[in-house]
Amino acid sequence: MIRFNHVFKRYEGGYDALKNISFELNRGEMAFLTGHSGAGKSTLLRLIALIERPSRGEAVVNGQDLTKLPRRRLPHFRRDLGVVFQDYKLLYDRTVFDNVALPLAVTGTDPVEIGKRVRAALDKVGLLSKERVYPITLSGGEQQRVGIARAVVSKPSLLLADEPTGNLDAELSDEIMDLFLDFHHHGVTVLIATHDQRQIARLNKRVLKLAHGELEHDSHADTPRSTLL
Amino acid sequence: MKGWLKRHREALGEALARARRAPLATLLTAAVIGITLALPGGLFLGVDNVQRLAQGLETGGQVSLFLKQDVSDAEAGKLAEKIRRVGGVKNVSVITRAQALAEFKKHSGFGEALNLLDRNPLPAVLVVEPARLDPEALGRLSTELGRDPRVEIASLDLDWVRRLHAILEFARRAVAILAGLLGAAVLIIVGNTVRLAVLSRREEIEVTKLVGGTDAFIRRPFLYSGLLAGLFGGAAAFLFVGIALALLSGPAQELAALYGTRFQISGLAGLVFGLPLAGAALGWLGSRLAVGRHLRLIEPK
Ligand SMILES: Nc1ncnc2c1ncn2[C@@H]1O[C@H](COP(=O)(O)OP(=O)(O)OP(=O)(O)O)[C@@H](O)[C@H]1O
Ligand SMILES: [Mg+2]
Numbered sequence: 001m002i003r004f005n006h007v008f009k010r011y012e013g014g015y016d017a018l019k020n021i022s023f024e025l026n027r028g029e030m031a032f033l034t035g036h037s038g039a040g041k042s043t044l045l046r047l048i049a050l051i052e053r054p055s056r057g058e059a060v061v062n063g064q065d066l067t068k069l070p071r072r073r074l075p076h077f078r079r080d081l082g083v084v085f086q087d088y089k090l091l092y093d094r095t096v097f098d099n100v101a102l103p104l105a106v107t108g109t110d111p112v113e114i115g116k117r118v119r120a121a122l123d124k125v126g127l128l129s130k131e132r133v134y135p136i137t138l139s140g141g142e143q144q145r146v147g148i149a150r151a152v153v154s155k156p157s158l159l160l161a162d163e164p165t166g167n168l169d170a171e172l173s174d175e176i177m178d179l180f181l182d183f184h185h186h187g188v189t190v191l192i193a194t195h196d197q198r199q200i201a202r203l204n205k206r207v208l209k210l211a212h213g214e215l216e217h218d219s220h221a222d223t224p225r226s227t228l229l
Numbered sequence: 230m231k232g233w234l235k236r237h238r239e240a241l242g243e244a245l246a247r248a249r250r251a252p253l254a255t256l257l258t259a260a261v262i263g264i265t266l267a268l269p270g271g272l273f274l275g276v277d278n279v280q281r282l283a284q285g286l287e288t289g290g291q292v293s294l295f296l297k298q299d300v301s302d303a304e305a306g307k308l309a310e311k312i313r314r315v316g317g318v319k320n321v322s323v324i325t326r327a328q329a330l331a332e333f334k335k336h337s338g339f340g341e342a343l344n345l346l347d348r349n350p351l352p353a354v355l356v357v358e359p360a361r362l363d364p365e366a367l368g369r370l371s372t373e374l375g376r377d378p379r380v381e382i383a384s385l386d387l388d389w390v391r392r393l394h395a396i397l398e399f400a401r402r403a404v405a406i407l408a409g410l411l412g413a414a415v416l417i418i419v420g421n422t423v424r425l426a427v428l429s430r431r432e433e434i435e436v437t438k439l440v441g442g443t444d445a446f447i448r449r450p451f452l453y454s455g456l457l458a459g460l461f462g463g464a465a466a467f468l469f470v471g472i473a474l475a476l477l478s479g480p481a482q483e484l485a486a487l488y489g490t491r492f493q494i495s496g497l498a499g500l501v502f503g504l505p506l507a508g509a510a511l512g513w514l515g516s517r518l519a520v521g522r523h524l525r526l527i528e529p530k
């Protein structure tokens with residue numbers, strides 16, 4: 001599903017946010033992306049979602065070569081991708097319902113179908129009762145869950161999440177992570193950037209650890225649990 | 230096809246909703262576009278009607294045929310009769326030699342001097358009124374009538390007709406140039422309005438791109454906003470022209486009466502569709518020019 005081969009990312013201004021990253025994530029696999037603040041986690045997710053382009057190296061996502069995909073194909077590429085953003089990226093002049101409906105609206109989905117799927121997604125994140133309110137009236141954790149509902153509403157085959165539990169208490173974090181686990185069990189490829197060592201330990205999935213832009217450790221090969229904690 | 234219709238209906242609905250959410254801005258934009266379009270629209274209507282008016286004037290250009298000295302009054306009458314049957318001639322009046330002399334005596338003040346002459350030195354004159362005020366046709370008519378052996382000189386009294394036509398042609402072109410300039414102004418007004426709308430929706434555009442919205446999807450409501458602004462502006466322009474006409478109709482009637490004609494404004498029916506249509510087209514084009522470039526610049530970060 002994701003294949004990175006000696007990928008570099010240099011931001012304008014010359015900062016090397018990612019250096020020589022190589023890894024492969026299979027279809028249906030679930031993994032955590034961890035590392036210190038500024039390690040490059042968000043940058044890596046941005047590359048996968050084609051918000052940024054790699055500076056060097058080979059990157060293939062969902063069969064598409066990220067270095068070559070033309071601009072006009074971007075929308076269709078992104079439709080098969082669900083992204084939960086660190087800063088939520090909700091629209092504050094639209095209701096929760098309309099926010100979650102956006103990925104379906106852009107594909108011209110039938111309104112009845114939109115209604116059904118938006119409510120199903122909101123139900124999953126426990127916000128069905130809030131569909132008519134505006135996100136500004138929600139707590140940080142609730143906004144995060146709206147973002148999650150929006151990411152999964154179009155049933156993407158790849159789900160990226162940047163600190164999805166950053167604003168949640170332990171109980172809610174567990175629920176949200178279990179939700180991602182549930183998508184994983186339904187065949188969705190899931191990659192989650194997080195600092196939350198407790199969740200990493202609890203779910204016992206593959207861990208990619210970044211440090212200063214380099215892939216310091218990939219638990220894929222070894223028996224990770226004890227060494228990572 | 231059904232999907233296409235649905236997409237456009239949704240975009241139109243979105244554009245209408247945006248217009249409703251900012252009624253004052255919508256109204257002001259429509260007013261500015263209205264004034265901009267009312268000017269060329271009204272002037273065009275004016276020129277068009279003056280032209281119609283000019284064609285309806287009773288006293289137009291005329292051809293004066295000065296007959297030879299030896300042509301008798303009876304002969305002149307016969308010639309007049311013949312010319313009346315020529316195509317494009319409305320009326321021919323005969324001024325006999327005696328009448329001419331009497332006129333001359335009355336107006337010139339040389340009456341006593343003329344009495345000293347033993348014979349009338351003035352020729353008979355046929356005044357030919359054409360059916361239409363067309364300088365070229367008048368010229369041809371004059372040349373043709375001048376060929377008759379009984380005619381000494383055919384004098385074409387055309388100056389003011391020519392002048393009128395020249396003025397109308399000038400006015401018509403000036404209005405066309407003005408219309409071009411003001412049309413460009415509408416493009417700029419709409420373009421700028423839409424540009425600001427795009428910038429104020431930066432976040433929305435970024436997020437829509439992030440969830441897979443195409444440029445076309447994002448652009449569509451902006452295009453309809455531009456189209457609606459132009460449409461409302463065109464309707465406002467028609468309203469302004471209508472008000473102006475109502476205010477001008479009294480004086481116009483008086484002026485027309487002085488020239489012995491009636492003034493009835495026409496062509497309003499064309500403007501009722503023409504102005505909103507022109508506005509809508511300009512609005513669509515203006516937003517199309519502005520929105521494409523700016524959408525490209527807004528990319529998610
Ligand atoms: N647009 C940008 N231009 C220049 N430098 C950037 C840009 N975005 C990020 N960086 C830099 O790249 C490095 C990696 O940033 P990134 O956001 O990927 O870190 P992160 O691992 O997600 O950190 P955090 O855990 O704090 O979210 C940081 O040092 C950051 O300053
Ligand atoms: Mg980050």
